[in-house]
Amino acid sequence: MHDQGFEVITVACETKGRAGAEQWLAAAQPKHPSLIDPHHLVPELYNTRNVPAVFWIDEAGRIVRANDPIYIRRENRETHEVTINERYLEGVRDWIRNGSASRWVTEAAETARRIGEPDxxxxxxxxxxxxxxxxxxxxxxxxxxxxxxxxxxxxxxxxxxxxxxxxxxxxxxxxxxxxxxxxxxxxxxxxxxxxxxxxx
Amino acid sequence: MSVTILYEDAGTATAPTAEASGDDLWLGPAELVAASGWEIKPEGVCREEICVPVPADRAAQLVRDGAGGQWLNLAAFARYIEQPYARDDSGGAWAFAAPASERRTALLTLEAPDFTLTDLDGRAYTLSAFRGQKVLLALWASW
CATH class of the missing domain: 1.25.40 (Serine Threonine Protein Phosphatase 5, Tetratricopeptide repeat)
Known part of the structure; x- marks a missing residue:
């Protein structure tokens, strides 16, 4: 999917930094940027309250879908069984193909509602x-x-x-x-x- | 006294000659700008294109003369601009968060807030460098 102008960026919200995220990242061997956020800056900027939280950002740097509580790929901690959320992944593919015309892109007001307003x-x-x-x-x-x-x-x-x-x-x-x-x-x-x- | 200041998105700053007492935190010009980005100018307390005027009835709480020029009471200033902060009991460590209105205004534009973070190998990435591509931004934690 990377050839189509698409990138995944993961942010591990971990004060333990390396120690917290390392074993998972080492096992997954991701090829995309896999960042560590020891002070939880990104949750503050994006007004999230839990993980996972997934945001879709278009070519202009605009949020077009916000705060989905989903792991697309998930590995069971004990059994190491990997499950992929196929339905959501199909949504991501639809967005890559169709851009703003994708049914998965939410209206601006709806996107703002899903982000919420920090008080x-x-x-x-x-x-x-x-x-x-x-x-x-x-x-x-x-x-x-x-x-x-x-x-x-x-x-x-x-x-x-x-x-x-x-x-x-x-x-x-x-x-x-x-x-x-x-x-x-x-x-x-x-x-x-x-x-x-x-x-x- | 040496004071540690965690200011908004900035990293940890040390202000070796700051004066902290109760809910007051006085900083000289050099330490003020290094820790917070704010500077005292004739038109007010300024950072980038923003200047906050200092009203006459607040001047004594906010600004005073000291070594190196005018000093700012960063905690009183935070109260004035409705910026939340927390401090330890000794006044040796202070954390200032961005005002809620600032975060709210930024998010309402739906422009993805920018940030720079590093990966496990220490390589830095900035979100805005990916303009022109679609980005799926996934926040997670190992629990």
Missing amino acids: AADTQARAHFRLGIYLHEQGRTDEAIAQFKRAHELKPDNWNYKRQAWNLGDAQRDYGTTVIEAIRNGTIPFYPPLEMPDPV
Whole structure:
């Protein structure tokens, strides 16, 4: 697909940086740019609250489809079985062929709705999260946890902030919960809905 | 005191002679521009094409004379432009996030926000360098 003016760029939102992403990237041997985002800059810029989140950007640098919670290719952690989301992949191919005429491209207003609008609590949480990462890097673990907790209180629906903080230490000890528990018991949706066009 | 400043999209900056006390953070001209990009000019506090005028009744909170020229209270300035920030208890580390209005305005244009990041081998990539191609941008994490 690369010959057709198309590129995939992946961004690993990992404060552990190399250590977090390396084994996966080493196994996948990607040929596309596979970037590491230790301070979660891209989630801030694109207003995302969880991973995965996929954006389609056209030749003019415009977002034409936003925030799809989907792994196109996924490898099971235990069995290493690879599954491909064929339907979504067909959508990507349709976009490559048809550009803005593709049924998979969303109207501007709809794209903006799927991105959502960051509010003051989002950016206040962001400040605490960024400071938390810095303090963690400095080995000031307790202070880091306090900052992460402030971010979680301000934005309980931001799963990136929770996952990253819980992943840096012992979630049960430091935050009294785990990812699995939180997803199971939580009232906050884990993913935005995946909205795809009807099959033809 | 030496203060660490994490300012918006910029990396980590150190301001060796900053003065931090409570919710005040005073920076001299050189350390101010290095950490935040802002500069004090006759027309106000300026960065790139933007200048924020300093009203007379705020001047004492925001600006004062010091070594090297005029100093800015970056935390008071953040409060003035409704920019969120967080600091540690000692005032030795501060993180300033971009104002929500700025992020919102940028996203509403639907122009893909630009960024530069590196891969595992340290090669840097900038999103806007891919103009002219379609890009599928996928955010993930190993969990």
